[in-house]
Amino acid sequence: MPMPFKMVVHGLEDWRLVTLKTLDGFSIPMSANLFATATIGLTLLAFFVIPYLLSPLRSIPGPFLARYTNLYRLYHTTRGSFHLHIARLHKRYGPVVRIGPNTVDIDYPELIKVVFGTTTKQKAEWKKTEFYLSSSTRVKETGEIMYNLFSQINPELHAKWKRPVAKYYSAAAVARVEGKVDEVVDMLCRELDKRLCGDLGYGGLDLGEWIVYYTWDVIGNVTFSQPLGYLREGRDFDGTLSTADKTLDYFAFITSIPWLDYVFDKNRIMRIGPPSFNHIVGLSVGHVMKRFQEESTEQKSRGVDYLDMFLEARQDWPEVVDDAMIIRYTLSNMIAGADTTSSIIKTAVYYSIKTEGRWEKLRAELEKSGINRGKCPVSYKDARSVPYLEGLVRESMRILPGIALGLERYVPTGGFKLPSEHYLPEGTAVAMNPYVLSRNKKIWGVDVDEFKPERWLRADGESETSYQERLQMMNNADLTFGAGSRICLGKHLALAQIYKGLATMALLYNVEPVDKAKEWKVINSFFVRQEGLDIKLTKRT
Structure with missing residues (x-):
């Protein structure tokens, strides 16, 4: 397909000028600075904005910068308090948070058995991401x-x-x-x-x-x-x-x-x-x-x-x-x-x-x-x-x-629908953070921020059946x-x-x-x- 315009750079005496000529001969004179700015703008549009608009993850909430670049996550990881930051993000956005252009952090303890393949059928489906290669x-x-x-x-x-x-x-x-x-x-x-x-x-x-x-x-x-x-x-x-x-x-x-x-x-x-x-x-x-x-x-x-x-x-x-x-x-x-x-x-x-x-x-x-x-x-x-x-x-x-970083797996062939109804296409990196999961109030109760060894013991008046059910629920959420x-x-x-x-x-x-x-x-x-x-x-x- 022919380009809709061609660029003409003037001689040395006019090095500051660039002319864009359309196919029908119409000339658009531009300064070099303006041309450079336009080029950078188009590059950013091509690499960041368009992929975001086309991304199937665009409906998933999360910090603004995290939608476009992994530099957002890199910055917060290097601060040494990422567990606190990701917990705040989940408190703000809910159980599904987009923390990178292709990475989603989820707080669904019931999905541990799916994402980490605790059944024979799923063992080879959700594969580790490159997160682990550095070690x-x-x-x-x-x-x-x-x-x-x-x-x-x-x-x-x-x-x-x-x-x-x-x-x-x-x-x-x-x-x-x-x-x-x-x-x-x-x-x-x-x-x-x-x-x-x-x-x-x-x-x-x-x-x-x-x-x-x-x-x-x-x-x-x-x-x-x-x-x-x-x-x-x-x-x-x-x-x-x-x-x-x-x-x-x-x-x-x-x-x-x-x-x-x-x-x-x-x-x-x-x-x-x-x-x-x-x-x-x-x-x-x-x-x-x-x-x-x-x-x-x-x-x-x-x-x-x-x-x-x-x-x-x-x-x-x-x-x-x-x-x-x-x-x-x-x-x-x-x-x-x-x-x-x-x-x-x-x-x-x-x-x-x-x-x-x-x-x-x-x-x-x-x-x-x-x-x-x-x-x-x-x-x-x-x-x-x-x-x-x-x-x-x-x-x-x-x-x-x-x-207390998110442990990552790739969504397998066929994609996956979360309980929130968000659809994750094949190849999406799904992170589950042990620190976030250990703060899930549905599992641990409203006193999740309290250090309480007794929560693992059978309470006074609690039946053995109820205790074993509660213990199993906590064990299933432990990553x-x-x-x-x-x-x-x-x-x-x-x-x-x-x-x-x-x-x-x-x-x-x-x-x-x-x-x-x-x-x-x-x-x-x-x-x-x-x-x-x-x-x-x-x-x-």
Whole structure:
């Protein structure tokens, strides 16, 4: 089709003039500035306005800028409080909010089973978006991108990788490494006794830092039979923990515009950022190589760990598990196994000591169940038998989930109609945020902003049938560990650390806030982290 006009640029002496000539010879003189402005305007019209007007999502409410660009979401994600912002948006616009040109955040807990494929028919239909790709790494030597179990969005490959090791993360398998967790719980208590209990005259301590040291050392010990050394040193001695924070901040930033990852982290010419996990990768490779040379007597003396299990999987599944896959498995443990776990423990401690008598009640309930200081470290089985501790942990995961960004899936072939009657075409990115779902009043009641462990327990006068129905409804709305085939593989390992750590500390220590009126700082990165758990700690006599 011929253009309706052609552009004529004048000579050097008239460089400021541009003439548009129509096909019938009519001339339209324009200044260069006016022409540039018109060009920019037409470009913006073509890239933003027209797609918006043609979009089938245009009837979905949301912030004005979010309709046109993902920069809106990127900005609010980098502020570290996206969970609060998205909750406000849902309060303003309702259960369906457009947060990007092709992204919709929904607050329909009943759709978790659909979006996350908890039924066999739906497992492969709603596929992960590129939101997850950033948590992979590019190998400098080969240029290959190394995906892990979290970042692999291909459902067939994920299932293939997961199958050889899934059994090692069951509750029964976690019991095989519980002794490794006990060793680190003991280490935590010894370091708190030695380093901290005598320092209360200096204004207390940030228990949150020590909880982070604890969860990272647990992961090192259950994976390699060697704690990483943070409890022993009492500090981030190798910079790995600060690197992890910065890297998770980058992951959160890049989820809004995933292709930017190929400009920064996956750049083949010159990598710009974020800080790399080379230390963790090197640590994993070193342990794998050392294990190949280990004598059988050494293995018997140290007991089984996850690296042993991964090597066993290599023997059982040689067509899937090679040396590179073993590194993938160890990295999944190291990178994803500590920060979310420490976040939940910190939340439980913070809210327990913010309300007078709650920490003491936890201790009393433990002792009423026959668990005393002589049983420390408390076994996972014993800790799970205490209803109040169960309620405390579940409520901690509800009030502040370890992940508080929207978990995304693509609408499958055929599209999908929401309960609001909005139609989502195939390829629309649907996000469900665990923080938003945990504030749904239809599920949790009008007191959703209140920390209330008792909501997970059977109330006085409530029939067992009513309680079980209510509990099932709450369980179905819980997205703390994800759902469906992509549910967090390390869920039982994380829960073992949480229950054992909390129960043991409650029995051994009196804990109270340094300043009851002071709020801590919550940073919503790729994982939630908190700062300022300043407490006074004394050993029980």
